[in-house]
Amino acid sequence: MSLKSIYQEVILDHNRKPRNYGALRSPSHHATGHNPLCGDRIDLDINMHDGRIDEIAFRGESCAICKASSSMMTNAVKGKSFQEAEELIREFREMLVDGIEKDFDHLGRLKVLAGVRDLPTRIKCAILPWHTLHAAMNSVAGATTEADDHEDQLVANNH
């Protein structure tokens, strides 16, 4: 799929009508994600009950790719258990950051974001909400895309 069509067909839909956009009244978990490179910033609220994501909402100022990724992520993890969400984060990273060649069909709609892999300068935009989710679920106050490089390095070093 060409970049323009990714924008037209998916990203813009979520950009205009972001799902789960806003704030939760009394979230059990919260984190703020920040991309210092472009000033993108998202706030993520979660209500976890018995280890399951009951409610999730995000808000913030960001580019279309980040907003679409956030929107699709909140749809994908709502109702999922902590482990299932962590697994999804791991798979999403594999698809986008690690560039692992395998069948990601089970990721469903999220698979369309794989197109961002061809835009190295924009991968951080797509991955930011996922880092933020990880931080929120693990009760870390914030996430930054800059930690991503570090993690990549660690991953690379372990290989």
Next chain:
Amino acid sequence: METVNVLTPAVRQTAISGMERLRADFPILGIRVEDKPLVYLDNAASSQMPQIVIDRLVRYQKTQHANIHRAVHHLSGIATQEYEAARRKLQCFISAREEREVIFTSGTTDSINLVMHGYGRKFIQEGDEIILTALEHHSNIVPWQMLAEEKGARIRVVPINDAGELLVEEYEKLFNSRTRFVGLSHVSNALGSINPIKRMIATAHQHGVPVLVDGAQAAPHLKIDVRDLDCDFYAFSAHKMCGPTGIGILYGKAHLLESMQPFKGGGDMITSVSFEKTTYNEIPYKFEAGTPPIAAAIGFGAAIDYLEQIGLDAIAAYEHELLVYASEQIRALPGVRIVGDCQNKVAVISFVMDGIHPHDVGTLLNQDGIAVRTGHHCAQPIMQRFNVAATSRASFSFYNTKKEIDTLVEGIRSVQKVFAQ
């Protein structure tokens, strides 16, 4: 730009028709991006290199390379001679009184850090004040913040108006008995505003305060005369003016450079060393410890020759035409706003688009082969002043054309179309 008005229409026309021919000097301008001809509008970040400078680098490496100021053999002599010839070219380029007032550094950031360490750490004390402007690049903010923290000094900031112009009256009010230093950009990298630095330098001197000018965005576009400006320090980088990366200069008045402590210790910056006592070399060598990027310095000299051959006045006149044309076109687009639309500026246009993040603008423009910078341009205080997280910035060079501006405008419309669907 004063230089624009002194040119007659005929001279201006010759300058303009001549400029488009210069594109052929730049091999990289012929490449294709996303199967479209490259439209390179990120010159404020780094400009491209003409074949003649590339050739100079190759000739140096193939026939002239050795370490400088060291050995008595043939190649060391030639390398030293060429390196020092490059210094003289820079001296003439900025009309410095003496060649020893030109110090080779790794670039503008390095030059500013040299002044911070060499001058600031020696002469700025607790309770002293440093004046900076709201238009500075991070490289002329962060070193001074580090110094202020170390010494317990205070930073005062000259504000700007909505057009992106410094409020000179406010600047004049900032001076007091504790003011020790002024750091000032000649041209804003994010907005392109040309600051009235000559007047501002005179004000500082009335208070006995030295001024460092960050000229990274000015030197590629305007004729610089450090004696006329009477600045105490002036810094710029080669890679923004058709030269290589990793080289730049610091100009400093000789008596100030002499009063300063060295920034880096090592070889070439000493006259004698024993474990009891080391005597530092004379300027400029006192500040050039270690083996410098010799090839880059010589390439910088070749870039200066190239620019002088075209003429800075002709460059300024042509780029002004591009600026006027691009500003008119972009201003006419609904849903697009130019940030920092002041009268006196170089050919830089920072803009924001309604409901579309600059990163999306940059990514989609790239699909049309257009290179613009998107982000905060290492000038976050400016972004905060205009209440935007980021902008898209098109910055022009003399090798850009009106046709490329048309492509940019088409590209912006096409971004709007994608987002309108």
